[in-house]
Each structure stands twice: as structure tokens, then as C-alpha cells.
Amino acid sequence: MDRGEVLSILERHDGNRSGLIPILEDIQARYNHLPAEALTVLAEETDRSLTDIYGVATFYKSFSLKPRGKHLCSVCTGTACHVRGAPIITEEFERRLETNAGDTTPDKEFTLETVNCLGACALGPIVVVDGHYFSDVNSAGVKRIIKKTRAGLDKVQVKADRRIFPVSVNCSRCNHSLMDPEHPVDEAPSIRVTASFGRKHGWMRLSSLYGSHNLECEYEIPADTVVHVFCPHCHAELKGASDCPDCGAPMISMIVRGGGIVQVCTRRGCKGHMLDLNGGGF
Amino acid sequence: MITLTINGLEATVDEGTTVLEAARFLGLPIPTLCHMEGLSPYGACRLCVVEIGEGPKAKIVSSCTYPAQDGLRVRTSSARVVRARKMVLELLLASCPQSKTIQDLASFHNVRQQRFRQEHDDCILCGLCVRMCEEQMMAKAIGFRGRGQTRSIGTPFDVRSEACRLCGGCMYVCPACQLRCTYTEPDKAVCGGCANLSPPCVDIESFDDMMCYMSPCVACETAAH
Incomplete structure (x- = not known):
């Protein structure tokens, strides 16, 4: 258990420190249970008594004080x-x-x-x-x-789900194709880009199926990391015009062959994406 | 000022007074277990039930939490109230038959036997100790945990709380576990008492400032014999 991590969870709730249950939910989402140390830190930081927090944590069945499985x-x-x-x-x-x-x-x-x-x-x-x-x-x-x-339950059933369809995309800057038929993801040609985060810089292959969030990357991307994505041909960053409506992180945009643009959120784990087939509106 | 009628007697009390306080002001006895002056009313034990209203609209409420209202008609010992109170006592007696306080109350109200399965719990969850700890001792070392069948009172994670000053106040007010000496489990203790002394309780006269809610102490008596 890392004290800093609990503090950062608390920081996200800074506007509303009175809401104990959302904070506990976030701690549980991070650790899969409520570690005793996290509750102690929470008590110190929010000036609540540990007794009250423990009372709430044991009252609700969805909170667990014991480590739980994956x-x-x-x-x-x-x-x-x-x-x-x-x-x-x-x-x-x-x-x-x-x-x-x-x-x-x-x-x-x-x-x-x-x-x-x-x-x-x-x-x-x-x-x-x-x-x-x-x-x-x-x-x-x-x-x-x-x-x-x-x-793995989150693996998308590509063939069974009719809402999922493939898109072919080009770089919005140099208009080179980003499709990589040699390395399929979800049994369809992948979208090959260069990704960098922290000090790591390497290839990343996104599923070209709109609605699937599967991807492969040279390095493991930790959850919640915002990744910078570049075109492998012109090395320009694939910056989108807007921020993700779900989490607020910047989005990358790519041109869809046949007209329109697709925007994808750069935060790992966020499933925000937009497809605009009519305009090319930047 | 509010005027209400209790057992046909008129009482004029300040706003914010509870029915229980008004009845006691008139000298009418209402038994209580989880009520204590200086602590906020909680309404857990239901012993203080009274009947309010008239005819088919009459209902049973706990007087310790019910605020006095203008024109309220209260009966503190109608047949219905007595029946309800006896039932409460029977249930309390079933969960904590060893408690002297509950035994005395039961005998006073003519409850001679009880029909329910004997539980031998040492807690009736009246919350007196929790409120004592929070409101009078300003410690908040103990609280309610869990819910339903597994609800219990104690410190978080069942370890000795840093907020606890071993004042023993919780045990002083407890109607059920008065004779539970925690000397044998010092790491869970809520009373420092004799465990601080070594050997325990010998030369108790030499400790002027020693506070023990239990006098004479069970542990010393055991050690002496």
C-alpha cells in the first residue's frame, strides 16, 4: 500500500471530502479491497474518526476488508x-x-x-x-x-457483435496509410503507430475495429497513463481537435478512408472514442 | 412553551423537550435502558415506549426520541404499552439473561419467564458506550460495525485504538457487560485498570490516581485467593 496513491485518490475528491462512500469505492477499485493502512490514511487526511470509516466499510456488503481475487x-x-x-x-x-x-x-x-x-x-x-x-x-x-x-471476459466477441466494424485510417498529417495487415489484432489489419509515455517509446498496434479496445504495445502501458501517439511515417503527433468527453484527456485523430475522421482517447483504459464520417471538421 | 397531556395530567414544557423528559418532570416513571442524561437520545432499547393519539390513530412511539407537541395526548402505562414493554423485556432477557440491570427491570415489570431462545450475548447494541465514548469522552474509539446479525460494537479492526484512553467509561454505562474484566486480554482492553500494575492490583492503596470502574476488582480478588 502506497500512501501517495491514497492521497492522490483523495485529491480527486478534494471538492467533496464529505462523500465518504465514493472515496472508499475508489480505494477499493484501486486495491480490490480496503487495506487497513488506506483507511488509517483516509481518517488522518479527512479528519474523520477511523471508527466511523470502519463502520461504513463494514456496513456495506460491496466493501471488502479482505483482499479479493481478480x-x-x-x-x-x-x-x-x-x-x-x-x-x-x-x-x-x-x-x-x-x-x-x-x-x-x-x-x-x-x-x-x-x-x-x-x-x-x-x-x-x-x-x-x-x-x-x-x-x-x-x-x-x-x-x-x-x-x-x-x-478473459472483456475480450470482444468480434464476429458476434454487429455494432463492431472495421475502419481503415490514414495519418491526418502526411496521409500515409497506418494499416498493418501483417500483424492483425482482432483478426483484422491493425493500426500501427508509435507511442511514447514516460521514457518509453515504441510501436503500438490498435485494433482497427471500431468499438474494440484491444491493442498491443512494445511496452506494457500502465492504466490511466496518457500516451503520446505519433505517425510512424512523418513522425508528427496525431493530435486531435478535442478532449475526451469521458475523461478529459487529449484525443488523437486519424483520417478514415472514404471520408471522415475517427478520434480515440489517449488515456489507457478509457474507452472514449468518436467517429465523424461526414465532416473532416478539425 | 408547549402544553401536552400525559396520563390526563397537563404539563407545560419548553420547546424541544422530549415526551420522556416531560413525563419525568411530572414524576411519572418510564423505564429506560439506553437513555442517559448528558447523552443524545438514541431510541434503541424501546423500553420507554408510550402510546400517543386517540382511538384507531393511537400509536406506540419511543418517548426518549419523540418531541413534545402542543395538545399531544400521551399514555405511559396503558394496557397496550405494558404489553409492548413486557415483550421488549422478554426479548432483552433472551439475548442477555445474565445482565443484572435487565433482570431487575424484568422482575420489576413482572416478567417471570421468557419464551425465546436463550442467546447469552454480552451486548444488546443499545449504543450507550458508543455515545459515552463520543459525546462525553470525546474519543470515538469504539463504534458500531457490520450490520444485521453480525452488527457489533468495538474498535476498528479489533485492535486497541489509539483514541482510547482506557477510561473505562463504556463499561461504566453498559447495562449488559458490567462485569467483564478485560485484564485477561490486555491487547483488546478498553480499561487500563489493573493491567497497568504489576503484579496486578497488589498494594492498590499506593496508587492514589488509579481509576477502576470495578471496585472491588475481579482480578485482584482472583489474585488474592
Whole structure:
């Protein structure tokens, strides 16, 4: 636990230090649980008593003081799910993950918990893994859910999702094509650019599918980092005209072949992007 | 000034007075457990219930948190109130049968037996100690934790709090755990008492400023024999 990190979370809430729950949510989002040291720092910095903070943290079920696994797996055991066999599913999860409900697997991959109702009783029994809902689960489906989660739930199902389509783009400065058919991402030609952040400078390949956020990079980009993106041909920075509507970071813009521009947020982890097929309006 | 009627007697009290205070002003006995002068009212124990209103609109409220209103008609010992109070006492007795305070109250109100499963808890979550710690001792070392069945009172993370000055005030006000000496668990202690002395409590006369809420002390008695 790093004191500075907690302070920076607090700084983001500087305008509203009275809101304890949003701060706790952010700390939990960062560490996946609420470390005791973080709560102590929070108490010191916001002049709250640790007793009050601890009271709130233990009151709400969504806060956890114990470290949790990478994937949070919630099995609904509400009345409707219960009569449709939620106890069997819970047992099956316990057996397959070799842990008890409420606990985390020793490899810190899964945390299994039961929740009382998710409010979607008609779809029961329901299992939620990392915000992905699985309905009508039976004990055979448990294995599939675990397998899917291990493979990565956020991987976009390119072929199944009709909202996702490929775009071909050029550099907005030198109009060279940025497409790289030799190194596909998402089984489609990637967009090759040069990225720099911190002191690192290397290639980056973005998925050319509009709606997919998959990318490859020579260096691992830490979450929340704002990356500078350059054209590999003319070395000009691909600066966009506007800031990201979601997070406020600058966006990069590229020309779409056939007219229009596409803008993508430069913050790692932010999914802000815009496609303007009519204008070339800078 | 507000005029209200309690058991047919008229009382004129200041604004902001609670029904409980008004009734006590008239000398009417209302049993309480979680109420203490100098601490904010909390309404946890429900022993102080009274009936207000008339006819079908009559309802049971906790008098320690109900502010006196002009023209309010209060009955402090109607059959309904007595029944409710007895039920509360039965429930309290079921959760903390060993508490002398609750036993005395139950016997005073003619509760001779209780129908519920015996729990043997050492806390009725009345919050007296929490309010004592916060409002009188200005420490806020203990507080409520968790909710529902797992709700409990204690220090954060169950370790000795730096805010705690071992004044023992929480145990002094507690109606349930009065005889719990924490000498055996010094790292969780909320009372410094005898644990500060070595050997414990010997030559207690030589410690003029020693404060122990428990006198005579259980630990010294055990050590002596």
C-alpha cells in the first residue's frame, strides 16, 4: 500500500471530502479491497474518526476488508434463484474453485460470494462475474463460466457483435496509410503507430475495429497513463481537435478512408472514442 | 412553551423537550435502558415506549426520541404499552439473561419467564458506550460495525485504538457487560485498570490516581485467593 496513491485518490475528491462512500469505492477499485493502512490514511487526511470509516466499510456488503481475487463471482441466492437451483450452483462453484462462498481461491483468481437478489429474477438462476451477467445457469454451465472468465471476459466477441466494424485510417498529417495487415489484432489489419509515455517509446498496434479496445504495445502501458501517439511515417503527433468527453484527456485523430475522421482517447483504459464520417471538421 | 397531556395530567414544557423528559418532570416513571442524561437520545432499547393519539390513530412511539407537541395526548402505562414493554423485556432477557440491570427491570415489570431462545450475548447494541465514548469522552474509539446479525460494537479492526484512553467509561454505562474484566486480554482492553500494575492490583492503596470502574476488582480478588 502506497500512501501517495491514497492521497492522490483523495485529491480527486478534494471538492467533496464529505462523500465518504465514493472515496472508499475508489480505494477499493484501486486495491480490490480496503487495506487497513488506506483507511488509517483516509481518517488522518479527512479528519474523520477511523471508527466511523470502519463502520461504513463494514456496513456495506460491496466493501471488502479482505483482499479479493481478480474476478468477483457472485451467485444470486434470492428466492427465485433459490427455487431454481442456486444452492446447487453455489455448491458446484465451491467444488470447482475449491473454495467456500465468501472466500478467495488461493491463487487469488476468483472470489466467490453469494448475493441475495440481483433484481432479475425472471432470468434466474443468475451468476455475475466481473459485471457480466449469466442467466439460466445450470450446474453444467458453471464450468463454462469459469473457463470463459479465465480466458478473459472483456475480450470482444468480434464476429458476434454487429455494432463492431472495421475502419481503415490514414495519418491526418502526411496521409500515409497506418494499416498493418501483417500483424492483425482482432483478426483484422491493425493500426500501427508509435507511442511514447514516460521514457518509453515504441510501436503500438490498435485494433482497427471500431468499438474494440484491444491493442498491443512494445511496452506494457500502465492504466490511466496518457500516451503520446505519433505517425510512424512523418513522425508528427496525431493530435486531435478535442478532449475526451469521458475523461478529459487529449484525443488523437486519424483520417478514415472514404471520408471522415475517427478520434480515440489517449488515456489507457478509457474507452472514449468518436467517429465523424461526414465532416473532416478539425 | 408547549402544553401536552400525559396520563390526563397537563404539563407545560419548553420547546424541544422530549415526551420522556416531560413525563419525568411530572414524576411519572418510564423505564429506560439506553437513555442517559448528558447523552443524545438514541431510541434503541424501546423500553420507554408510550402510546400517543386517540382511538384507531393511537400509536406506540419511543418517548426518549419523540418531541413534545402542543395538545399531544400521551399514555405511559396503558394496557397496550405494558404489553409492548413486557415483550421488549422478554426479548432483552433472551439475548442477555445474565445482565443484572435487565433482570431487575424484568422482575420489576413482572416478567417471570421468557419464551425465546436463550442467546447469552454480552451486548444488546443499545449504543450507550458508543455515545459515552463520543459525546462525553470525546474519543470515538469504539463504534458500531457490520450490520444485521453480525452488527457489533468495538474498535476498528479489533485492535486497541489509539483514541482510547482506557477510561473505562463504556463499561461504566453498559447495562449488559458490567462485569467483564478485560485484564485477561490486555491487547483488546478498553480499561487500563489493573493491567497497568504489576503484579496486578497488589498494594492498590499506593496508587492514589488509579481509576477502576470495578471496585472491588475481579482480578485482584482472583489474585488474592
